[in-house]
Amino acid sequence: MRRIEEAFQEAKQQNRAALITYITAGYPNLEILPNLVRALSEAGSDIIEIGIPFSDPLADGPVLQRAATVALNRGARVSKILAAVEGFAADAAPLVFLTYINPVFHYGVGRFAQDAVQAGIQGLIIPDLPWVEGRELRTAAEASRIAVIPLVAPTSTDAHLRAIGRARGFVYAVSLTGVTGVRKVVDAGVRPLVERIRHFTRLPIAVGFGIATPEQAHEVGEVADGVIVGSALVDVLTHNPGREEEAAFRFVHDLSQAVKNITTKA
Amino acid sequence: MATMRVPDRQGRFGSFGGRYIPETLMPAVDELDRAYRAARRDPGFKQELATLLKEYVGRPTPLTRASRMSDALGFDIYLKREDLNHTGAHKINNTIGQVLLARRMGKTRIIAETGAGQHGVATATAAALFGLRAEIYMGSEDVKRQALNVYRMKLLGASVHSVESGTRTLKDATNEAIRDWVTNVRDTFYVIGSVVGPHPYPMMVRDFQSVIGREARQQILRTTGQLPTHIVACVGGGSNSMGIFYPFRRDLVQLIGVEAAGEGLDSGRHAASIQIAQPGILHGSLSYLLQDEDGQIQPAHSISAGLDYPGVGPEHAYFHAIGRAQYVAVTDAEALQGFHQLAEWEGIIPALESAHAVAWVIKAQDDLRRAKARVLINLSGRGDKDVEQVFELDGRQSHAAH
Numbered sequence: 001m002r003r004i005e006e007a008f009q010e011a012k013q014q015n016r017a018a019l020i021t022y023i024t025a026g027y028p029n030l031e032i033l034p035n036l037v038r039a040l041s042e043a044g045s046d047i048i049e050i051g052i053p054f055s056d057p058l059a060d061g062p063v064l065q066r067a068a069t070v071a072l073n074r075g076a077r078v079s080k081i082l083a084a085v086e087g088f089a090a091d092a093a094p095l096v097f098l099t100y101i102n103p104v105f106h107y108g109v110g111r112f113a114q115d116a117v118q119a120g121i122q123g124l125i126i127p128d129l130p131w132v133e134g135r136e137l138r139t140a141a142e143a144s145r146i147a148v149i150p151l152v153a154p155t156s157t158d159a160h161l162r163a164i165g166r167a168r169g170f171v172y173a174v175s176l177t178g179v180t181g182v183r184k185v186v187d188a189g190v191r192p193l194v195e196r197i198r199h200f201t202r203l204p205i206a207v208g209f210g211i212a213t214p215e216q217a218h219e220v221g222e223v224a225d226g227v228i229v230g231s232a233l234v235d236v237l238t239h240n241p242g243r244e245e246e247a248a249f250r251f252v253h254d255l256s257q258a259v260k261n262i263t264t265k266a
Numbered sequence: 267m268a269t270m271r272v273p274d275r276q277g278r279f280g281s282f283g284g285r286y287i288p289e290t291l292m293p294a295v296d297e298l299d300r301a302y303r304a305a306r307r308d309p310g311f312k313q314e315l316a317t318l319l320k321e322y323v324g325r326p327t328p329l330t331r332a333s334r335m336s337d338a339l340g341f342d343i344y345l346k347r348e349d350l351n352h353t354g355a356h357k358i359n360n361t362i363g364q365v366l367l368a369r370r371m372g373k374t375r376i377i378a379e380t381g382a383g384q385h386g387v388a389t390a391t392a393a394a395l396f397g398l399r400a401e402i403y404m405g406s407e408d409v410k411r412q413a414l415n416v417y418r419m420k421l422l423g424a425s426v427h428s429v430e431s432g433t434r435t436l437k438d439a440t441n442e443a444i445r446d447w448v449t450n451v452r453d454t455f456y457v458i459g460s461v462v463g464p465h466p467y468p469m470m471v472r473d474f475q476s477v478i479g480r481e482a483r484q485q486i487l488r489t490t491g492q493l494p495t496h497i498v499a500c501v502g503g504g505s506n507s508m509g510i511f512y513p514f515r516r517d518l519v520q521l522i523g524v525e526a527a528g529e530g531l532d533s534g535r536h537a538a539s540i541q542i543a544q545p546g547i548l549h550g551s552l553s554y555l556l557q558d559e560d561g562q563i564q565p566a567h568s569i570s571a572g573l574d575y576p577g578v579g580p581e582h583a584y585f586h587a588i589g590r591a592q593y594v595a596v597t598d599a600e601a602l603q604g605f606h607q608l609a610e611w612e613g614i615i616p617a618l619e620s621a622h623a624v625a626w627v628i629k630a631q632d633d634l635r636r637a638k639a640r641v642l643i644n645l646s647g648r649g650d651k652d653v654e655q656v657f658e659l660d661g662r663q664s665h666a667a668h
Contacts, residue, residue, distance in 0.1 A: 055562040056432065056548060058441045059288050059448070065431050078560050101286055102547045106561025128547075130292050132276075133284055153290035155451060160289065177290050178449040 004094045004122050004147065004169050007046040008204040008225055017221030017259040018046040020206055021252055022098065022230030024067040025050050025084070026076025028237060032244060033081075034088045036237075039245040041093040044256025048092060049125065049230070052081055052099035059100075059127035061181025063231040063238075078103055082119045089120025096123035096149065096169075104129075110140040123147040123169045131163050152197055153177065154189050161200035170204040170226060171197055175211065181231045183210035186219050194223045214258030221259040229255055272584065277465020277551075279584035285464040286547045287444070294451045299466040301371045306473070311370065318362050319477065322395065323352045325359075327478075329485035332643075334611040340635040343627065344494065345614070345645045346482045346510060355617060355647030356478060356506045357388035361457055363474035365392035368455035375450065376400040378457040379443040381408055381436035382571030383415025384647065385459030390424035392457075400424040403443040405435040408571065415651070433565045436575050440549050460503025461579030464550030468579050475509025482642060483513050492640065496520045499644035500622040501593065502537065502573035504582045506646035511591060520592065523582060524626045526568035527595035537566035539578045540586050540593040546577075553580040569598035569659075570618035572647070600625040605649060605656060617647035618655070 011018040021040050025033055033050075040048050053068035053076050060068070089095055097116055104112045104126065116124065124146060129137065131150055141148045147169030152161065154177055164171065173194060176187040190207055197205050206226025211217055212235075217227045233251060240247035272279040285295055305311040319325040327350050332343040348356040361378075368376060376393045378400065380386030386402040393400035402419055406428040409416055416426050432438035447456045461468045461475070486494055497514060499507035501523040511521045528536035539554040546555030548563055556564040556576035566576040585591035596604075601618060604625030609615045616624060623643050627634065634641060649656075 056437065056441050058444045058549075061445075062431075069432070072562060102555070102557070102563070103561040105545075105547050105552075106557065106559075127288050128286050128550075130285060130287060130289050132292070133286055151289045153288065155290050155293045157293055157296075160292065174288075174290060177451055179445045 001090055001120065002094050004047060004096070007094050008170065011046055012225065014260070016262050017224060018204070018206065018226040019044055019217070019252070019256050019259050020047040020049060020208070020226050020228040021045040021233055022049040022051060022228065023237070024053055024064060024071050024234060025081045026053055026071025026074060027067040027234065028070065028241070028244065029074055030076050030080055030084060033084050035245050036248055037088055037092050039249040040252050043249045043252035045093045045252055047094045047096065047226070049096050049098045049228070050081070050085065052078060052097055052103055054100040054103055057100060059179055061179040061231060063182070063234050064180050067234050078107060082115055085121060086119040094122050095120060096125055097121050098125040101126050101129045104137070109137050113137070113140040113144040113146050117144045117146045121146065123149050125149045125151070125172060127151060131160060152193070154193055161197060165201050167201070167203060170206050171201060172228070173197060173205050173207045173224065175207050175209045178209065180209055182212040182235065186211065186216050190220060191223045214254045217255050218258040221262050227259055272581065273465060273469050277469070279468070279581045280587060282553050282580035282583040283465055283468060283551050285550060286552065287464045287550045288448055290448050291451060291464070295464050295466065297371070302367060302466055302470050305367055305370060311366070315363055315366055318366070319359065323358050323362060324350060325477065326481045327351060329482060329489060332612050335608065338611060339628070339631045341638060342640045344486060344642045346478060346642060348478060348506065348644060348646045349614065349616065349620070349648035353388050353391055354650060355384050355388070356475060356509060357385050357459060358391060359477055359509070360459065360471050360474040360505060361385070361388040361392040364455070364457045364470070365389070365396055365398065368398065368457070369396050371455065373453060373455035374398065375454045376457055377403065377443050377446050377454055378459060379403045379436065379439040380459065381439070381574060382651070383408070383412045383419065384572060384651070386424070386426070387415055387418050387422070389457045389459070390419045390422035393424065394422045401446070402426045403429055403439040403446070405429050405433070405439045407434040408436070408439070412571070435565070437563065444549065460505040461508045461581060462503045462549055462551060462577060468551065468581055471505050472508045472512055472581060475505050476512045478506065478509040478644065479511065479513030482510060486642060490640065493517050493519055494642035495637065495639045496522055496634065496641045497644070498522045498524060498623045498627055498641060500524045500573060500619045500646060501540070501578060501582060502526070502575050502619065503577070504579040506644050508579060508581055510644040511585070515590065521585070521590065522626065523591055523593045524622045525593060525595040526570060526573035526601070526622060527597045528567040528569070530597055531595065535567040536595070537568040537573050537575060538595040539576060540582060541595050543586065548577050551580045553583040554578055569601055570622065572617065572619040573622065594626055596622050596625045596629060600629060602656065602659065604628060605652070614645065615649035615653070616645055617649050618652045620644070620646045621649070
């Protein structure tokens, strides 16, 4: 199985940014998940985030809120998602879970880390678990050899940046103050944010929130080691009922071309 | 009790509480924590708050002996009259405090969540008083059910955002308020309406509401020369109950929190998160939550919109866990009966929330009588807002009976 670290190294060697794509498990249904993940991998995703839907996703904008509601209404359960992932993880790009803390807490933090690794998951992103509250999860993750991906926001303090110095995987830099969702332009704060984070860590830095088009992906890829696209991809699924895999492949393929030929890497 | 100095610096009440919010907000809650602790020590801030509570809110609220209710039940009952506050409930004790703090911190924009609209009205009121802009998030279901409160907020100069996501009620209004806060964190102060949310909110709201218990303690000692044996208050998020409990926490007094059993605990349609006692994390803190086997939040139900919330403040979870307070539940039907009884006995129409506390006292009357109890009920709000709803419910029932 390919590792997260290898994915970033390879991208760097090829003088491009890594492309990280997000989909919500269970949207538009759970049956399609293996084929979607295959399409995303083949289209050039270096890492894939699989969202475990939560009833109250307070870091998400309307697109991912709706995807979570649909997925839950159609019966997406943690156990079913784990089982599905186990079926395709070996053949896919490196996989991480993105979810909220309550489903993890309720499952049992240690057991969740174990079962996620067992299924082939390499990292966890939990937007409502700030680093200072994450000690128990990090201990469990360390034991299970799964990375807890730290998030950094434009408002984050130096103390936070120092604290995540020993994290594993990559740093998830939140491009703006706000929730997930498509934006017209890349926030002007992205470059200074990434440069600031680099002073504190050698981990690869991936930027997410608001990146929707190949042009934006290219722009962010000039600065960061990875570019994360979520809502825009889920939007593509919504607008292509019955041809989700094909549409996702095309969209992600365009993105993967856009993050190549990076000229001015910091 | 040795373990009563809570929360700790991390905002923990035992294992409950904490700060489960996006990193974007962490510096904001740190800033708020520092600003609040500084304000709390500042005689100028305390003086200004005290003056506003006296001259604007109308404090101290009276302690009323419920004479006919006492006679009917056979033991002494006192009512702490939070229904007589400006805007009709205890909510304003907290919003005045928080908005005063917002002004001190130089925040120019106020946001809040609201269920039925009581906290929204109290926030809009405080914002108007200081000339600040208020934006209130309210579930679209509640906007429909509480059109008059929406209009009240608008009269007070606030704008009201109707929230269409999820169950379209308080829980979703809170999600949306947090999303706004994440987006506008640099200039925006989030006025949370109960003892919930990330640290320091549960502590801060408790402190602002503790004026209820401090007054009541003095008043009942002055009137009767003794402490009450029981203090009874309804619990949704739990701000009125924590406000009256907290100053009595070291006294030999039974603290009884009354949750909403809705259509019955077995029906699944209730809001009694402490009765179920499932730990979980929502809206910034670890407490008890209504949730399914996957940790998805379940919708709450209560006849009273103010109790219609799937969680509860972390300090209540702590009080439950260490046995400092006892938590019980009464149904919609029992609360409705309490609503009528208090109106007939005392000429006081209680809020449906507060009617839950009244109803438990009626329900437990035999035990209380035997114990020669001296009961203090926190009458957290007045029932004017509920008259139309009760009118419709009673009309439907009498219609069905004929």
